Amino acid sequence: MEFTLEQVDEVRERTGASYQEAKEALEEANGDVLEAIIYLESKAKGGTRNNFSDMGNEVIETLKEIVRKGNVTRIYLRKDGETVMNIPITAGAVGALLFTPAIIAGILAALATGCRLEIVKDDGEVIDIQDITEDALHNVKEKVETAKDRFAKMNKKGNVTYEESKDEEVDE
Known part of the structure; x- marks a missing residue:
């Protein structure tokens, strides 16, 4: 079956397929552009991803799930059984990246005061x-x-200096 470059381009534009995939789809559909598009879409749903928007949607959903879990996972600062602070871990991670020295000082101060x-x-x-x-x-x-x-x-074995002790082994 013969088909034109315009037909291949039409299939590529509508599906995001490569030239090779569009050509194979047109061969499978006997040159019918609509059938080739349907063929590629059904093939994509069967497990092969040809469309970048599908992959982009998966990435966005994965990121949403990570943020959701980060907001469920929490950091609690407690003193004498009472909650002093309740922070979503996502906010804590962002704060730690932006204000690392202040966060470390705050954690040490909290632990030193019995929190x-x-x-x-x-x-x-x-x-x-x-x-x-x-x-x-x-x-x-x-x-x-x-x-x-x-x-x-x-x-005790022979007045060994500190520098010498780093190189020697002790018989235990």
């Missing part, structure tokens, strides 16, 4: 930042104590 910082996910799971920071602090303290003990043992 609890909690993140509540959309599934109801609660992440207590104070527990995480206490665990991290405990791990750091353990590593510092281990390093002190190691240095003391090395120093």
Whole structure:
């Protein structure tokens, strides 16, 4: 079947298909432009995406879902069982990006004054930042104590300096 470049262009304009896809669709439809367009649309609905607007709509829907989940997931600042602040995580993330030093100072001040910082996910799971920071602090303290003990043992063995202790291993 013969068809013109104008027919291929018409199919491309209306469907967003490539020249190859438009040509194949016209061959399948025996040169009928309308049938070729219908063929490509039904093919797109069957799983292959030829139209950028369909992909754009999917991206927008995904972004909407992320923002919705971000607004459901919340950050709570609590003191003595009472909620001092209740912030959607989306707003907290934007604030953290724009005002990082102020946010860090605020978090440290809140934790130092006995507040609890909690993140509540959309599934109801609660992440207590104070527990995480206490665990991290405990791990750091353990590593510092281990390093002190190691240095003391090395120093007793032969007055080793700090610089030398970094290169040597201690027999435990």
